[in-house]
Amino acid sequence: METKILDIVAKRWSPVAFSDKPVNEKILESLFEAARWAPSAFNEQPWRFIYARREKDTAFKKMLDTLVPGNHEWAQHAPVLALSLARVFFTYNGKPNPTAYYDTGMAVGNLLAQATYMGLFVHQMSGFSAENAREALRIPDEYEPIAMMAIGYYGNAKTLSGTLREREKKPRTRKPIEALIFRGGFPAG
Amino acid sequence: METKILDIVAKRWSPVAFSDKPVNEKILESLFEAARWAPSAFNEQPWRFIYARREKDTAFKKMLDTLVPGNHEWAQHAPVLALSLARVFFTYNGKPNPTAYYDTGMAVGNLLAQATYMGLFVHQMSGFSAENAREALRIPDEYEPIAMMAIGYYGNAKTLSGTLREREKKPRTRKPIEALIFRGGFPAG
Numbered sequence: 548m549e550t551k552i553l554d555i556v557a558k559r560w561s562p563v564a565f566s567d568k569p570v571n572e573k574i575l576e577s578l579f580e581a582a583r584w585a586p587s588a589f590n591e592q593p594w595r596f597i598y599a600r601r602e603k604d605t606a607f608k609k610m611l612d613t614l615v616p617g618n619h620e621w622a623q624h625a626p627v628l629a630l631s632l633a634r635v636f637f638t639y640n641g642k643p644n645p646t647a648y649y650d651t652g653m654a655v656g657n658l659l660a661q662a663t664y665m666g667l668f669v670h671q672m673s674g675f676s677a678e679n680a681r682e683a684l685r686i687p688d689e690y691e692p693i694a695m696m697a698i699g700y701y702g703n704a705k706t707l708s709g710t711l712r713e714r715e716k717k718p719r720t721r722k723p724i725e726a727l728i729f730r731g732g733f734p735a736g
Numbered sequence: 737m738e739t740k741i742l743d744i745v746a747k748r749w750s751p752v753a754f755s756d757k758p759v760n761e762k763i764l765e766s767l768f769e770a771a772r773w774a775p776s777a778f779n780e781q782p783w784r785f786i787y788a789r790r791e792k793d794t795a796f797k798k799m800l801d802t803l804v805p806g807n808h809e810w811a812q813h814a815p816v817l818a819l820s821l822a823r824v825f826f827t828y829n830g831k832p833n834p835t836a837y838y839d840t841g842m843a844v845g846n847l848l849a850q851a852t853y854m855g856l857f858v859h860q861m862s863g864f865s866a867e868n869a870r871e872a873l874r875i876p877d878e879y880e881p882i883a884m885m886a887i888g889y890y891g892n893a894k895t896l897s898g899t900l901r902e903r904e905k906k907p908r909t910r911k912p913i914e915a916l917i918f919r920g921g922f923p924a925g
Binding site for chain 1: 745846848920924
């Protein structure tokens with residue numbers, strides 16, 4: 548990577564080895580506070596978050612149980628689970644909000660930056676049952692569950708099973724910038 | 737705001753008064769480089785960006801002309817316009833990617849953090865013609881244009897028309913955290 552970018556962006560990654568060290572309430576609050584200040588179309592602020600702490604909330608197990616087995620295996624050790632949701636209709640006119648997911652993604656971008664700055668790790672999962680989450684967490688129809696996230700401190704990769712340990716070692720990869728950024732439009736032809 | 741959050745999150749906002757000072761190419765690159773490192777479902781990296789510089793690219797006018805008049809009025813002064821897009825089908829199996837917009841939002845979250853850190857301002861707009869953008873910028877069917885963004889340095893609010901000057905003065909507002917974050921699920925009943 549030649550182009551210099553912020554450490555909190557460059558060093559963020561999604562581990563599977565979480566420590567069971569709890570996350571201080573104030574620190575957790577700062578993550579959601581950061582999310583709150585994202586921009587959104589018509590300032591709708593469509594993002595919502597449901598969270599639960601492993602040691603304190605019965606909802607933690609409910610959230611954990613929505614995960615596919617491959618995620619359940621490692622996410623059970625994280626001290627906090629959170630679910631991102633989008634309100635998919637505008638409040639002001641009841642019509643579908645085409646950027647609800649996009650705006651919620653920007654809010655989560657803020658959350659990730661804040662978390663990384665606080666020394667925390669966040670691993671988001673789309674491998675969970677949205678239907679079961681809706682039922683277990685009383686999610687009204689106008690909200691769509693998007694991603695379940697494990698939040699906590701880094702643990703010890705040695706405690707992982709063989710498959711997860713291999714996964715943890717893999718370096719992050721991204722497409723080259725030329726495949727993502729186009730000056731003046733998509734290439735002709 | 738009692739909870740302490742990162743300055744680059746707290747101080748980001750979307751002005752309408754842009755300076756015509758150009759953005760250095762390396763600095764602009766760092767914004768896209770930051771976007772590149774966002775997480776995404778199955779590491780699909782569905783985000784794409786098209787950009788143009790006012791002084792150098794004929795596409796700048798094409799992009800500007802997709803804007804609704806209320807945006808055109810102020811965005812014409814920004815030195816850079818960029819369009820965020822999402823590839824809405826998975827590359828690996830051709831099926832719809834339900835988190836394409838969300839993941840693209842996270843990439844833009846990174847871009848905004850990097851831009852704010854570099855002293856730049858970004859103002860995103862959903863008020864543009866996606867249809868005209870598709871035509872003018874050769875956007876293939878599998879990509880959806882999401883937000884047009886003006887990127888540049890802060891200008892002088894005194895140069896704005898009366899309506900825009902009033903708009904520029906309004907403080908940012910957000911819903912209270914209690915309306916956005918739910919511990920253990922949505923409230924019963």
